[in-house]
Amino acid sequence: MKDDLSLKIESLQEKGKLFSVLYVEDEKLLRDSIVQFLSKFFLHVDTAVDGFEGFEKYKKKKYDIVITDILMPNMNGIELIKGIKEENKDQEIIVISAHTDSSYFIEAIELAVTGYIMKPVNFNQILNVLNQSINKLTAFRENELYKNQLELMVEERTKKVFELKEELINNYQNVIYSFVKLIERRDAYTGGHSERVAMYSKKIAEKMGLSEKECELIYKAGILHDIGKIVTPDSILLKPGKLTKQEYSLIQEHVEVGYEILKESPMYKDISKVVYAHHERCDGSGYPNGLKAKEIPLLSKIMAVADTFDAMTSNRIYKKRNTVQKALEELKKLSNISYDKKIVQSAIEVLKNIDITNYIDQEPVSVIDDEHFAYFYKDPLTLLYNSEYFDFSMEKNSDSNNNFQCLTILYLKNFTPYNKKYGWNQGNKFLKEFASYLLDEFSEFRIFRIFGDDFALLHRVHANIDVDKINSIALLQRSGIYCKLKHISLIDTHISTYEELQEEEQG
Incomplete structure (x- = not known):
């Protein structure tokens, strides 16, 4: 028996x-690469290197299907x-692009493209979209040929058109969902x-x-409720710490962006x-329009409770998650203030036994995640990690049975006189x-700049550092600056924050 891929190819x-x-x-x-692929299926395949050349060719010789990139010189997609x-409002057009700017995406959808395929290209996805286009074109051709025949034939062809329309709707839905997945890839917490939120x-x-x-509507809305974050800058969306007032106002825009994408x-x-x-x-303190209780759609009020409950029970770097019981108690306190009392009562009933132990949090889970995450905690001068990331590393170390066992502090001596003599630059x-x-x-250590002119080195096992070797390097020899060293065993000493390290030094 032939598999689904073989049937699509045939x-x-x-x-x-x-x-x-x-x-x-x-x-x-x-x-x-794509031309080689297309030539296996179509009798005639033409190419153009930009939009201008493509449009000139199209005007001279109409094509059944046009496939185009978005960002190109001379004339974009x-x-x-x-x-x-x-020229032809019914032209079959497929977009293949790596560009994720929501304005281009929305314009393409409004122009009724058949499909929007994200790079890198998945040839199975191309097969799906091409088959939809071919089936649609075939159905329309056959409809023209047989429109005057028996009523049964007309009915059958009409059914095909409706089926193809359903396929087009499904394809559009897949495009939207692919953008949700794009957000998930940018920020695992959001995904x-x-x-x-959809499930709750x-x-x-x-x-x-x-x-x-x-119920089905609110589930779909839950999946899509943060789609507007596709336009939120990475520096805000992926920021591990608390947002500033200005950053928070920018992230609030995701509601209106999501509404604009979906309403079309x-x-x-x-x-x-x-979503909007x-x-x-309920008390009018929300955004974007400051609506009050009766002005807010019921499904939106339900989602507000689900959204808040998940925020309360999910780990963020700046905030430990609450237990389910504590989160529900907090929601109960906010009944008839921020949230509808009847909705909160129902939420308490269905969420009290929810198991959240394996849910995704914001902490990095791989070396690549860790480096990406630490980008927000780099000291701009030295590009070493800063004291905030020291706090995160030490707190996580306390929670994970001492992944780091050795802490070495390097103190730069005579650095202040050096600064006074030669200047800050x-x-x-x-x-x-x-x-x-x-x-x-x-290179095997995690290194931080702390206290301005001192450095902390973390290692997973005990490591002896030769301070005399450090002091012998030319940079220190010619500057008159030298290092002193202090080793702290993290098995014997509990340090979980920058402040505790300062207290240790003062002690």
Whole structure:
């Protein structure tokens, strides 16, 4: 029995020979690769290196299917699509792009493209979209040929058109969901959070006796409620610490962005309304419109409770998660203030036994995650980790049975007189060179700049550091600065913060 992939390939090979394709892409290697792939299925495949050349070719010779990139010289993909749609509003167009700017994505959807495929290219996904286009074109051709035949034939072909329309809707939904997955890849907390909010919201809605349609609607809205964060800068979305007032105001914009993305599609119109109001609060303290109790849609009020419950029970770097019981107690205190009392009562009933022990938190889980995470905690002068990341490392070390057992402090002596004599610029240059030396010499250590001109080195096992060897390097010899060293066993001494280290030094 043939698998699904084989059937897709056979279908495209059988039907594709009757259709022509224009592929517009400025990246030569990708263009050659895709053309080689397309030539296996279509009788005629033309290429263009940018939107201008593609549009000129299209005007001279109409094509059944146009496949185009977004960002290209001379004329970009959006401009090309607009030009083609003016020539033929029903033209089948597929976008293949690595560009994730929401404005381009929304424009492409509004221009009724058949599919939006993200780079790197998944050829199985291309097969799906091409089959949809071919089936649609075939159905329309056959409909023209047989429109005057028997009523049964018309009915059958009409059914096919509806099926193809359903496929187009499903494809659009897949495009939207792919953007949700893109957000998940940017921020694991946000991805897991969306799935949990969807589940909690649906459970609460079911408990309140809402219809199956409403329960399904709120679940889909939960999955999509943070889609607007696709435009949130990484420096804010991925920031491990607390947001500033200005940063918080920027992240609030995700509600309106999500609403604008979703409302354009009839299939997401109801969902967009739920998403738009899920940060409103019964006392009018929410955003974006400061709505009060009766002004807020019921499903949005349910999602607000689910959203807050998940925030309370999820780990953030600056805030340990609450237990389920404590989170529900906090929600109960906020009944008839921020949240609807009846909704909170239902939430307490369905969420009191939720198991959250294995849920995703914000902490890094791999070496790559750790380095990406630490980007926010780098000292700008030396590019070593700063005292805030020292706090995080030590606190996590206390919670994880001493992954780090050895802490060595290097004190720079005579650095202050050196600064006074040669100036701050020269002092900064010295610190950068010394930090570079430490990174090369102690690459297996996690190194921090602390107390301004001192350094902390963490190691997973006890490590002897030769301070005389450090003092013999040319940088220290010519500057008159020297190091003193102190070793602290983290098995014998509990230090979990920068402040505790300062107290240890003063003691």
